[in-house]
Amino acid sequence: MSGQDLIDAGMSQGKWFRPALDAANAVLSKGGSVTDALEAAKAFQPGPTLALRADNDIEIYSNIRAENAFEQDNVEKVNATMRALVRTPVVRAAAIMPDACPAGPVGTIPVGGVVASEAIHPGMHSADICCSMAISIFPGVDPKSLLDAVHAVTHFGPGGRPRGAQLKPSEATLSAFEQNPYLRDGVLSAGIEHFATQGDGNHFAYVGTMKSTGETALVTHHGSRAPGARLYDKGMKVANRFRERISPETHRENAWIPADTEEGDLYWSALQTIRQWTRENHYVLHDMAAEKLSAKVADRFWNEHNFVFRKSDGLFYHGKGATPAFDNWAHDATDLTIIPLNMAEPILIVRGSNAAHGLGFSPHGAGRNFSRSAHLRQLSAEYGADSRGLSPNNVAAILEKETSGLDARFFSGFADVSELPSAYKSAANVRAQIEHYGLAEVVDEVIPYGSIMAGDWQKNAPWRKKRQ
Ligand SMILES: Nc1nc2c(ncn2[C@@H]2O[C@H](COP(=O)(O)O)[C@@H](O)[C@H]2O)c(=O)[nH]1
Numbered sequence: 103m104s105g106q107d108l109i110d111a112g113m114s115q116g117k118w119f120r121p122a123l124d125a126a127n128a129v130l131s132k133g134g135s136v137t138d139a140l141e142a143a144k145a146f147q148p149g150p151t152l153a154l155r156a157d158n159d160i161e162i163y164s165n166i167r168a169e170n171a172f173e174q175d176n177v178e179k180v181n182a183t184m185r186a187l188v189r190t191p192v193v194r195a196a197a198i199m200p201d202a203c204p205a206g207p208v209g210t211i212p213v214g215g216v217v218a219s220e221a222i223h224p225g226m227h228s229a230d231i232c233c234s235m236a237i238s239i240f241p242g243v244d245p246k247s248l249l250d251a252v253h254a255v256t257h258f259g260p261g262g263r264p265r266g267a268q269l270k271p272s273e274a275t276l277s278a279f280e281q282n283p284y285l286r287d288g289v290l291s292a293g294i295e296h297f298a299t300q301g302d303g304n305h306f307a308y309v310g311t312m313k314s315t316g317e318t319a320l321v322t323h324h325g326s327r328a329p330g331a332r333l334y335d336k337g338m339k340v341a342n343r344f345r346e347r348i349s350p351e352t353h354r355e356n357a358w359i360p361a362d363t364e365e366g367d368l369y370w371s372a373l374q375t376i377r378q379w380t381r382e383n384h385y386v387l388h389d390m391a392a393e394k395l396s397a398k399v400a401d402r403f404w405n406e407h408n409f410v411f412r413k414s415d416g417l418f419y420h421g422k423g424a425t426p427a428f429d430n431w432a433h434d435a436t437d438l439t440i441i442p443l444n445m446a447e448p449i450l451i452v453r454g455s456n457a458a459h460g461l462g463f464s465p466h467g468a469g470r471n472f473s474r475s476a477h478l479r480q481l482s483a484e485y486g487a488d489s490r491g492l493s494p495n496n497v498a499a500i501l502e503k504e505t506s507g508l509d510a511r512f513f514s515g516f517a518d519v520s521e522l523p524s525a526y527k528s529a530a531n532v533r534a535q536i537e538h539y540g541l542a543e544v545v546d547e548v549i550p551y552g553s554i555m556a557g558d559w560q561k562n563a564p565w566r567k568k569r570q
């Protein structure tokens with residue numbers, strides 16, 4: 103039997119013809135009739151596809167206010183991308199947080215975006231699954247000693263810890279990796295290699311004092327590193343296969359894995375394991391610092407801001423750069439969450455207010471003002487850099503202005519000026535908008551002493567040196 107026979111029988115050509123013909127010819131080779139063979143082929147015919155929703159079908163709750171012309175442009179871009187996104191057939195509602203900024207082509211969920219859907223969209227929790235904040239309180243420890251201790255035990259930069267310096271996640275986490283097909287093949291080994299590492303970009307270890315008690319606190323920010331990134335890749339591939347069959351018009355970035363499938367169940371369970379790995383990844387660093395200081399941790403909690411949560415209405419709430427602010431958002435949730443702003447500002451400890459117009463979320467930070475490259479261009483113009491870019495003197499002047507009074511450290515030994523406070527929106531404005539929209543209540547603050555970030559780890563990379 104050939105493709106033409108299927109077309110003659112009224113079927114429309116597509117990728118599904120290959121397995122359909124294999125099945126039909128298997129029937130014929132076993133002596134079955136042409137009618138039976140055509141029936142066998144028909145079983146592969148894709149069902150009807152889901153069309154995109156109409157333009158204004160879904161409500162978008164906006165909790166963002168532009169404070170200047172530049173922010174107006176940002177808000178328009180965020181609105182445009184959300185308007186395209188909510189045309190995805192299974193999406194039910196969306197919200198925009200005060201720290202929102204675009205994060206990809208139009209139709210991609212912005213940072214500071216919340217989307218409620220009937221299904222799981224890997225693209226909407228982003229590649230850095232479970233990027234999160236964790237805090238531990240170290241009573242009686244002075245901030246400098248704590249920052250020194252963290253500096254000695256942590257790992258920033260690309261890749262994982264070298265062999266011989268690796269640490270293992272708990273047995274429970276390792277066995278959960280082994281049991282899930284999404285988390286085998288390379289994900290498990292990455293889970294060991296990347297354990298107790300923080301990566302690069304704006305991930306940090308921040309030490310400060312609690313406004314309420316004066317006690318010293320350590321706050322870390324990072325995600326699920328390579329294991330999470332690999333799960334994301336696998337999830338996107340599976341989701342895209344469903345998209346091609348169920349809703350080819352849907353934007354690739356918004357492809358979904360239906361919840362009521364084996365793929366959906368396993369992906370959901372893999373997400374929970376990655377969450378467990380990430381929590382351990384924060385606390386192992388806090389514990390190593392405590393051990394180095396022979397200190398005790400009095401209290402700790404954490405929250406993710408890139409994740410998917412399932413609420414009692416059965417829907418999946420995706421937060422990309424959004425902090426859960428509804429009750430019992432996870433089995434280990436406290437009533438407090440952590441919102442950083444920039445290295446020179448206090449980190450906010452908030453109690454979420456489960457606002458309906460925020461779909462039960464609050465912001466996750468101040469949000470970027472500029473992309474990294476735009477920010478560098480702006481600093482170069484402001485500090486009069488020549489065509490070779492910022493000079494060591496320029497960098498020293500920028501650091502002096504932006505980190506004065508702070509113990510600001512860069513793990514690589516070189517500052518990454520694109521991550522300094524001027525890269526982010528006004529902390530005061532974002533704080534005012536959290537209050538204005540009633541998304542959360544600030545109950546305490548961590549006043550900055552200093553922090554460590556990866557810094558510019560490519561500074562002395564061979565390809566950079568060649569260009570200079
Ligand atoms: N306390 C600090 N906060 C910082 C720093 N760099 C960035 N930030 C804030 O974190 C959020 C979260 O970023 P994301 O990568 O998860 O989107 C960001 O919006 C900033 O407000 C820092 O060095 N210290």
Ligand SMILES: [Mn+2]
Pocket residue numbers: 233234323324407
């Ligand atoms: Mn983050």
